[in-house]
Amino acid sequence: MTADMREASEKETVVVLLALGNPSEAVELENHLNNQFPGIMEIYRAPSGFDAMSLAMNRPRIVLLDQRLPDVMGLDMIDPIRDQIGPDNYLVFLGGSGKSGMRPGMRDEALKRGASAICERPVNVEWLTKMIGQLLFPEIPDHPHLHGLELLDLIQMFNTKRCDRTMRIFANDGRVGSIYMSKGEIAHVEAGGMQGFAAILDLMRWTEGRIVVYDALLSSEKTNEIPTMHLIMDAARIMDEEPMNDAGPDNALDAMEDFELDGTPVPVSSQRSTPPPARMNEYQGGQTSSPEDTLSLPAFDLDLDFD
Numbered sequence: 001m002t003a004d005m006r007e008a009s010e011k012e013t014v015v016v017l018l019a020l021g022n023p024s025e026a027v028e029l030e031n032h033l034n035n036q037f038p039g040i041m042e043i044y045r046a047p048s049g050f051d052a053m054s055l056a057m058n059r060p061r062i063v064l065l066d067q068r069l070p071d072v073m074g075l076d077m078i079d080p081i082r083d084q085i086g087p088d089n090y091l092v093f094l095g096g097s098g099k100s101g102m103r104p105g106m107r108d109e110a111l112k113r114g115a116s117a118i119c120e121r122p123v124n125v126e127w128l129t130k131m132i133g134q135l136l137f138p139e140i141p142d143h144p145h146l147h148g149l150e151l152l153d154l155i156q157m158f159n160t161k162r163c164d165r166t167m168r169i170f171a172n173d174g175r176v177g178s179i180y181m182s183k184g185e186i187a188h189v190e191a192g193g194m195q196g197f198a199a200i201l202d203l204m205r206w207t208e209g210r211i212v213v214y215d216a217l218l219s220s221e222k223t224n225e226i227p228t229m230h231l232i233m234d235a236a237r238i239m240d241e242e243p244m245n246d247a248g249p250d251n252a253l254d255a256m257e258d259f260e261l262d263g264t265p266v267p268v269s270s271q272r273s274t275p276p277p278a279r280m281n282e283y284q285g286g287q288t289s290s291p292e293d294t295l296s297l298p299a300f301d302l303d304l305d306f307d
Contacts, residue, residue, distance in 0.1 A: 002093035013042045014136055017060040018044070019077070020051035020094070021069045023076045029064070029125070036129050037136075049077050058085035062132060064119075067095035067106070075110060089134050092128075096121040144169045144209035151203060151211065152232060153181075159184045159228045164217040171209040179203070180219045186228045189220040196223040 026269035049072035095102035112216035176277040177191035
């Protein structure tokens with residue numbers, strides 16, 4: 001049992017509904033899940049569509065729904081069960097006869113009606129168990145993220161697409177930072193009282209938080225002229241050069257004080273050796289502004305946080 005599973009078992013039980021037409025298959029799968037997730041699951045078996053609807057009122061976290069139940073076709077049960085369990089829980093649709101796979105039309109229809117995943121017969125129990133484990137205990141990045149994408153992932157993606165974006169980063173400890181990208185390039189960064197390169201360096205050290213993305217450039221300030229990929233590579237290099245046995249500076253400004261403006265390291269710590277490239281000087285420049293960077297927009301509530 002993983003640490004996440006142990007923590008979940010101490011907090012609450014996960015309700016699972018097995019709406020399967022074959023009773024022996026349901027019993028076998030129930031035993032397997034209880035063995036794989038001991039003490040975590042409260043499993044209910046629904047041998048018919050009527051029973052499935054009654055038990056779905058408990059809002060199970062995961063429903064395994066057969067394509068054929070004794071009294072109804074499973075495809076016709078997806079909509080009403082989905083209405084009962086809500087959009088945040090999972091419905092896995094089991095289909096196929098064991099000799100031939102599920103018809104493509106049925107797969108598409110099941111997904112359109114609200115199935116989270118498709119499992120074809122013969123059921124690969126190991127794969128099904130792994131998928132259920134990932135749904136219940138997803139691997140969430142330690143750093144602020146948007147639906148699993150971390151800050152560097154988003155910067156690289158928007159840089160490639162050459163689009164205007166604003167990323168608002170909310171750390172769980174209350175700090176707030178912002179990255180403004182114009183046509184895929186970072187134009188301005190702020191984190192607390194820091195701006196430019198110091199702010200980027202600080203944001204890359206943040207842990208445990210969330211990111212909200214706005215599909216617009218929401219600042220006319222310009223504190224960076226360096227190509228975006230060079231900027232984040234230099235920040236990553238500074239972080240990598242911090243020794244593993246040293247807690248490192250408290251913030252990005254302390255880290256930057258370890259380097260002279262001409263690129264020569266200041267002997268603050270004998271353990272820090274390699275300075276950043278000379279273009280570090282340019283990150284320290286004053287703020288500039290140009291008319292083409294100005295974008296006037298009304299206030300919109302565009303919170304797109306999916307984590």
